[in-house]
Amino acid sequence: MSGRKSAFPMVPMHDAIATILREASALAAAVQNERVPLAQSVGRTIAHDIKAPGNLPPFRASVMDGYAVVSADGPGDYPMVAKALAGSGASVDAKLLPGQLAYITTGAPVPDGADAVVKIEDTEELPEDACGGVRVHICVRGEVKPGTAVRAVGSDIAEGEVVLRAGQLVGASEVGLLASVGSATAPVLRRPRVAVMSTGDELVDPSAPELGPAQIRDSNRAMLLAMAAECGCEVLDLGIVTDQERLLEETMARAVASADVVITSGGVSMGNRDLVKPLLAKLGTIHFGRLCMKPGKPTTFATLEGAEDKKVLFFALPGNPVSAFVTFHLCVVPALRRLRGMAPESCTYPTLPAVIKAPMRLDSVRPEYHRVLASVDPLTTTPSILAVSTGKQTSCRLLSARAANGLIYVPKGTGILEAGSVQELTLFGELLPPAE
Amino acid sequence: MSGRKSAFPMVPMHDAIATILREASALAAAVQNERVPLAQSVGRTIAHDIKAPGNLPPFRASVMDGYAVVSADGPGDYPMVAKALAGSGASVDAKLLPGQLAYITTGAPVPDGADAVVKIEDTEELPEDACGGVRVHICVRGEVKPGTAVRAVGSDIAEGEVVLRAGQLVGASEVGLLASVGSATAPVLRRPRVAVMSTGDELVDPSAPELGPAQIRDSNRAMLLAMAAECGCEVLDLGIVTDQERLLEETMARAVASADVVITSGGVSMGNRDLVKPLLAKLGTIHFGRLCMKPGKPTTFATLEGAEDKKVLFFALPGNPVSAFVTFHLCVVPALRRLRGMAPESCTYPTLPAVIKAPMRLDSVRPEYHRVLASVDPLTTTPSILAVSTGKQTSCRLLSARAANGLIYVPKGTGILEAGSVQELTLFGELLPPAE
Numbered sequence: 114m115s116g117r118k119s120a121f122p123m124v125p126m127h128d129a130i131a132t133i134l135r136e137a138s139a140l141a142a143a144v145q146n147e148r149v150p151l152a153q154s155v156g157r158t159i160a161h162d163i164k165a166p167g168n169l170p171p172f173r174a175s176v177m178d179g180y181a182v183v184s185a186d187g188p189g190d191y192p193m194v195a196k197a198l199a200g201s202g203a204s205v206d207a208k209l210l211p212g213q214l215a216y217i218t219t220g221a222p223v224p225d226g227a228d229a230v231v232k233i234e235d236t237e238e239l240p241e242d243a244c245g246g247v248r249v250h251i252c253v254r255g256e257v258k259p260g261t262a263v264r265a266v267g268s269d270i271a272e273g274e275v276v277l278r279a280g281q282l283v284g285a286s287e288v289g290l291l292a293s294v295g296s297a298t299a300p301v302l303r304r305p306r307v308a309v310m311s312t313g314d315e316l317v318d319p320s321a322p323e324l325g326p327a328q329i330r331d332s333n334r335a336m337l338l339a340m341a342a343e344c345g346c347e348v349l350d351l352g353i354v355t356d357q358e359r360l361l362e363e364t365m366a367r368a369v370a371s372a373d374v375v376i377t378s379g380g381v382s383m384g385n386r387d388l389v390k391p392l393l394a395k396l397g398t399i400h401f402g403r404l405c406m407k408p409g410k411p412t413t414f415a416t417l418e419g420a421e422d423k424k425v426l427f428f429a430l431p432g433n434p435v436s437a438f439v440t441f442h443l444c445v446v447p448a449l450r451r452l453r454g455m456a457p458e459s460c461t462y463p464t465l466p467a468v469i470k471a472p473m474r475l476d477s478v479r480p481e482y483h484r485v486l487a488s489v490d491p492l493t494t495t496p497s498i499l500a501v502s503t504g505k506q507t508s509c510r511l512l513s514a515r516a517a518n519g520l521i522y523v524p525k526g527t528g529i530l531e532a533g534s535v536q537e538l539t540l541f542g543e544l545l546p547p548a549e
Numbered sequence: 550m551s552g553r554k555s556a557f558p559m560v561p562m563h564d565a566i567a568t569i570l571r572e573a574s575a576l577a578a579a580v581q582n583e584r585v586p587l588a589q590s591v592g593r594t595i596a597h598d599i600k601a602p603g604n605l606p607p608f609r610a611s612v613m614d615g616y617a618v619v620s621a622d623g624p625g626d627y628p629m630v631a632k633a634l635a636g637s638g639a640s641v642d643a644k645l646l647p648g649q650l651a652y653i654t655t656g657a658p659v660p661d662g663a664d665a666v667v668k669i670e671d672t673e674e675l676p677e678d679a680c681g682g683v684r685v686h687i688c689v690r691g692e693v694k695p696g697t698a699v700r701a702v703g704s705d706i707a708e709g710e711v712v713l714r715a716g717q718l719v720g721a722s723e724v725g726l727l728a729s730v731g732s733a734t735a736p737v738l739r740r741p742r743v744a745v746m747s748t749g750d751e752l753v754d755p756s757a758p759e760l761g762p763a764q765i766r767d768s769n770r771a772m773l774l775a776m777a778a779e780c781g782c783e784v785l786d787l788g789i790v791t792d793q794e795r796l797l798e799e800t801m802a803r804a805v806a807s808a809d810v811v812i813t814s815g816g817v818s819m820g821n822r823d824l825v826k827p828l829l830a831k832l833g834t835i836h837f838g839r840l841c842m843k844p845g846k847p848t849t850f851a852t853l854e855g856a857e858d859k860k861v862l863f864f865a866l867p868g869n870p871v872s873a874f875v876t877f878h879l880c881v882v883p884a885l886r887r888l889r890g891m892a893p894e895s896c897t898y899p900t901l902p903a904v905i906k907a908p909m910r911l912d913s914v915r916p917e918y919h920r921v922l923a924s925v926d927p928l929t930t931t932p933s934i935l936a937v938s939t940g941k942q943t944s945c946r947l948l949s950a951r952a953a954n955g956l957i958y959v960p961k962g963t964g965i966l967e968a969g970s971v972q973e974l975t976l977f978g979e980l981l982p983p984a985e
Contacts, residue, residue: 117669151755155775171760176945178820198822200750200791202762218820220751220868222763233553233819269946276948284978285779286950289772289870293765293947297756314636315656319587320733324607326638327658329729336725339591343721355636383669384614384654386634432656434725463925463980465933489899495931497901509612510705511729512712514722540980542720544899 119383121390121402123410123479130447132400133426134460136416137451140373140424144305144452148298151291156345157301158454159281165274165294168267172222176262180236180249181215181227184259190239193247197221214249223263230262270294280454305452307341308372309334310351310364312380312389313432318353332511333378333437337430340441341376344449356386365392369417369425373452376445379432381411389413389429397427407479408433408508409440426452433508439482439520442541467498467521467538475526481506482520484513487538488545499548500538518542555819557826557838559846559915566883568836569862570896572852573887576809576860580741580888584734587727592781593737594890595717601710601730604703608658612698616672616685617653617663619645620693626675629683633657650685659699666698706730716890741888743777744808745770746787746800748816748825749868754789768947769814769873773866776877777812780885792822801828805853805861809888812881815868817847825849825865833863843915844869844944845876869944875918875956878977903934903957903974911962917942918956920949923974924981935984936974954978 124132146160175181181197191214195207199220207215209226217223217230237250251257270276276290277283283291283299291299316331317324324330331353341348349372354364361380368375380389390413393399397417404412411431419425428445430437447460468490473483483506490499500521503513522537523530530536560568582596611617617633627650631643635656643651645662653659653666673686687693706712712726713719719727719735727735752767753760760766767789777784785808790800797816804811816825826849829835833853840848847867855861864881866873883896904926909919919942926935936957939949958973959966966972 117672117674151771152774152778155779167760170765170945172763174765178818178823198750199820200752200763216821218822219818220749220765236553238553264943264945269943270948277951281952284952285772285775286874286947286953288775289768289874289947290951292755292771293768293870295755295757295766297754313656314634316636318733319728319731321731324603327608327636329606329610329656330731332725332729335587335728336721338588339721339724342588343591382614382655384635385652386654387614434729438722438725458982461982463982465925465980489901497932507700507705509606509700511722511725512706515713515726516717516720517722544901544976546894546897546899 119403123403123405124401125405126443129401129404129414129444130461133414133444133448134451134457136400136424136426137448138457140426141451141454143423144454145303146300147303148300150298151288151296154283154291154299154301155285155288157283157299157304159277159279159283160300160302161279162275163277163291163294163296165270165272165276168272169270169293170264170266173266174264175217175219175221175223175230176264177230177232178218179230179232179262180251181209181217181223181230182251182257183209183211183227184229184257184261186211187256188251188253190248190250193249195224197224228259228263229257231257232262280456282455302454304345304347305374305449306349306372307346307374307376307449308349308351308368309337309341309376310368311353311378312356312361314356314386316353332434333432336434337376337378337437337441341449344446345453346449356380356388358388358392361388362392365396369419372425374426374428374448376428376430378430378437381413381429381431393427393429405479407476407481408436410479412440412444414444434511435508435514438514442520443482462539462541464537464539465498466496466535467500468496469521469530469534469536470499470501470532472529472532473502473521473523474529475523477527478525480525481523482539483523484517485519485521486516486545487519487540488548491547496535498538498544500536501548518545555839559839559841560837561841562879565837565840565850565880566897569850569880569884570887570893572836572860572862573884574893576862577887577890579859580890581739582736583739584736586734587724587732590719590727590735590737591721591724593719593735593740595713595715595719596736596738597715598711599713599727599730599732601706601708601712604708605706605729606700606702606704609702610700611653611655611657611659611666612700613666613668614654615666615668615698616687617645617651617659617666618687618693619647619663620665620695620697622647623692624687624689626684626686629685631660633660664695664699665693667693668698716892718891738890740781740783741810741885742785742808743782743810743812743885744785744787744804745773745777745812746804747789747814748792748797750792750822752789768870769868772870773812773814773873773877777885780882781889782885792816792824794824794828797824798828801832805855808861810862810864810884812864812866814866814873817849817865817867829863829865841915843912843917844872846915848876848880850880870947871944871950874950878956879918898975898977900973900975901934902932902971903936904932905957905966905970905972906935906937906968908965908968909938909957909959910965911959913963914961916961917959918975919959920953921955921957922952922981923955923976924984927983932971934974934980936972937984954981
């Protein structure tokens with residue numbers, strides 16, 4: 114039987130996250146690059162600065178549908194001598210002399226000689242002249258300013274301008290920017306590889322038709338795989354490992370050989386079948402073995418030697434599903450984001466003040482992260498976020514994480530936090546609309 | 550040449566979104582269901598209530614590693630008569646009499662007769678007795694309360710309890726809940742099918758090695774496809790369509806026959822090659838043809854008859870990439886979310902007050918949605934969000950959408966919004982960490 118008291122001090126969350134980011138940063142520097150097609154670049158991180166190979170627009174382009182004019186001509190009636198249509202190479206050859214104008218569509222090259230575009234709403238087409246020519250009345254009040262409705266060459270993106278910096282996360286607008294500068298592929302960081310396994314003799318796969326006596330279904334693995342995938346990682350499902358030391362050690366070795374980050378759940382409490390911590394101590398370095406928080410006290414973080422002398426981050430999360438859920442958000446997400454190339458300060462979720470709707474009980478030993486539904490508060494504006502508990506917070510009750518989008522930090526202490534008081538919210542999902 | 554003034558009134562955004570949600574709701578009712586493997590259920594919407602087929606835990610389970618006791622026995626020294634290990638069927642047969650205890654691990658069934666678990670830290674193993682038996686000292690102060698550290702049958706999830714409701718979006722915790730009740734597959738709504746095309750003779754594919762005169766690269770299509778995919782939709786890329794009426798009509802017909810939502814960009818302004826609106830008027834019903842906002846005034850929303858008499862939502866977005874980006878967020882996202890089964894009030898992004906860092910100029914005709922980087926403000930707490938402009942807001946400058954996570958609503962008017970004033974922020978991305 115293992116020791117009766119944990120050998121590990123309870124580490125404050127702030128220190129734990131600093132440790133995790135330090136170790137993840139050391140690894141992040143070695144992450145390789147790859148090129149992926151544009152459509153697959155969303156959610157990836159740009160590997161190196163991308164410069165525009167040319168100007169956008171590459172020619173003086175009309176902002177409007179209307180008439181390209183010589184601005185000095187001012188309002189009046191002028192003959193239309195050309196049509197400049199978007200995409201038409203012919204438009205490029207058009208040339209205006211003073212006293213002439215050209216019909217032009219949005220995005221078409223402004224003909225040489227013209228220096229402004231008057232929008233169609235400010236013009237009138239006149240009856241044909243004697244020779245069948247079109248004349249147009251420019252009915253702008255006052256003068257036509259040079260440059261009106263003309264995009265200068267390179268005014269949107271200048272040749273050589275950095276359009277995306279190394280470390281930039283690719284979203285839809287970044288895809289658009291890459292497309293606009295002719296990048297059909299994007300240089301991105303390789304996705305972190307995350308291996309997930311569950312430990313415990315009591316676990317069976319969710320697909321098992323029947324439960325034996327003393328068995329429950331393994332909910333953590335599917336959940337943690339989903340969380341790692343949502344974090345933009347490549348995931349590796351290592352299944353359920355029973356509480357046998359040799360099997361566990363073999364599976365851990367396989368995980369460490371093929372992944373950047375290994376996540377286990379279960380096997381980290383004080384029982385004689387809790388084999389994960391002793392194995393981590395044997396195979397690598399345990400940076401912390403307990404956290405001063407709930408739910409998730411037994412959470413353990415270690416680094417192990419992986420393939421090619423590369424360090425691997427190892428998170429041994431508690432088996433209780435809520436503990437696994439909360440500690441993944443608070444401890445694992447920062448590491449995965451760091452490995453994805455995000456700056457350290459962006460690796461943790463945003464925290465902001467929120468009003469709690471009902472009282473919350475304090476724990477005298479550990480601060481607690483209370484799962485909540487955070488919504489925009491229609492009643493107050495200071496702060497404007499309302500946090501409603503998801504109900505009974507027992508660490509085995511995964512229903513307390515259902516639909517949750519945030520965690521309220523409940524400091525350790527005695528008594529309660531009053532309803533209506535302002536507390537720190539860690540926001541990991543989209544804010545909900547105002548509650549009824 | 551088309552008319553010189555638009556036939557369409559500028560519709561206020563509020564009315565436009567109500568119209569879109571009304572039409573999307575009519576369609577949403579007819580969305581079919583399908584079953585997908587658990588790992589593919591993330592981001593999908595649950596099609597019907599899912600009830601737990603059994604209790605969780607299915608047996609009285611220990612919360613701790615320690616000793617199962619008869620609570621009435623209280624502190625003292627007792628013989629250990631059994632070991633109840635998690636996952637071991639043998640544990641289920643154990644039975645305690647008063648004056649006995651059993652070693653137990655977290656998650657193991659509590660033996661019959663026992664009604665509490667004392668955690669290992671509160672016990673001491675005593676020297677072996679004369680017969681080699683193990684005796685354990687229970688050193689709890691005061692009494693052992695019945696039920697301590699024992700999870701009652703069904704206390705996490707009761708048999709028949711609804712674990713996920715129809716309409717619930719599946720995230721990681723919901724995957725865990727499905728797994729915990731033995732659902733290896735999930736009944737979800739079919740994903741909306743979204744077809745995207747770009748229109749314009751000036752456009753070439755981003756992969757084109759060289760630009761011809763008067764040509765630019767098509768950035769909208771890749772961007773809009775990425776946005777639709779991020780919204781959980783199945784996407785269909787219909788390419789670039791040149792400004793030829795017959796070709797455009799054919800492509801539109803093909804899109805409408807195969808998609809729930811069709812998105813075009815370009816071809817909606819006032820030029821004689823702007824064919825989309827006239828075609829929509831011919832083929833379906835235009836609900837609005839201009840929006841009172843910028844960037845995105847020419848945005849058009851129509852419904853057309855699709856396959857099997859089903860209505861199809863048609864968004865004709867402006868060709869300027871920023872206009873397409875902003876109007877997708879504000880107009881298309883609510884429709885896609887509605888079709889995904891989200892409640893109408895959750896279909897638009899959350900809006901909340903934010904402090905603007907620099908002044909913003911008002912437009913006298915239309916309200917504007919100014920792209921910003923919204924961060925948690927370390928300086929104030931009322932409100933706690935700071936919005937920093939992404940720079941020059943011209944609608945062709947997609948760099949103004951780079952890294953943007955929100956839109957500040959700038960009402961129409963004269964003069965400026967003062968730096969430091971509180972404005973409405975539409976938040977479409979994660980809040981950034983406090984800026985330096």
